[in-house]
Amino acid sequence: MTCWVGVASRDHVKAAIEGGFAQAGHGKMAPVKRLKRGDDILYYSQREG
Template sequence: MEKAWLGIVSADHAARAAGQNWIQLNHGKRNNLTRLRRGDGFVFYSPTQRLGEKKPLRAVTQLGIVADDVPFQAEELVQMRAGEPVRPWRRRVEFVPARPVPIGDLAGQLDLTREPGWGHSLRFGLVALSRNDFEVLRRVMTV
């Protein structure tokens, strides 16, 4: 594994994606997906249980390894926001059985959360993780 990534989506969307072995980020846009390479580690961070919900979850919820070489467009049309439905871009990921872990339970263990204001980087939808962080997350999340 060369790199690892943290993708940000609600827990219900992460569970749906993991159940079908694909990821989709940034409302189905392609750009962030092109940064991933086959063999990269991937973790979903879920700020909430459901999109638009106010009650915070703040947990890492799914974990896997990127299993393809390029993004692909979904066959189905999906309503992302107001407007016309789109065919979202996705990547294949082989997910492993994992349990959600609140990010607060990992205080002091992750490079990602060491800097004050680390949460601001999450607004981009995809954040690079250190190999160390991925291994810590694999250890605590794997069932």
Template sequence: MISHWIGVAAGKHVAIGVKDGFAMFAHGRHEAAKRVQPGDWVAYYSPREGMNEGAELRTFTALGQALPGDAAERQMLPGITGWYRRMRWLDARPADIYPLLDKFSFVKDRQHWGMYFRKSLFKVDAGDFALIADAMGVGTEFGSQP
């Protein structure tokens, strides 16, 4: 069964993954990369440009589907490795989170919506994911297979 995930990462980090065709979660932890399975869909939410630095983005910055194969290790920075998943990223535009907050089924308290995005990776239902895909302009591509 295909799952739908939101990963949370800095915009600069997401851009590297999109360019190179991969996704990392939870700072490269193995158990996070293993949770996402081939065929699963992932949307990245980026609170800022950099990790605890740079301009606030508060946008969904990438959307794609995990490709066949197992999670594997790769170098994140010199001397630092992490686990990743190969991805097929769609040509999606960034989408502001604010218009979506009142539509998400998992956001029960709009005033404290940020608490839902404190995890590095979390599962959402297909309806919530479709809202993100539509906002990113890839609603018609969402659902196709890798």
């Protein structure tokens, strides 16, 4: 199992939570393909910008 940290705007994180999906990679597939079933993803976003 691998733990990943994503950095995203608060709006993007909220949309992902509400939609039941994760966003990552800015359209680049190579990093996303490294994700495996069972990996954890933690998102960080600033409270205030």
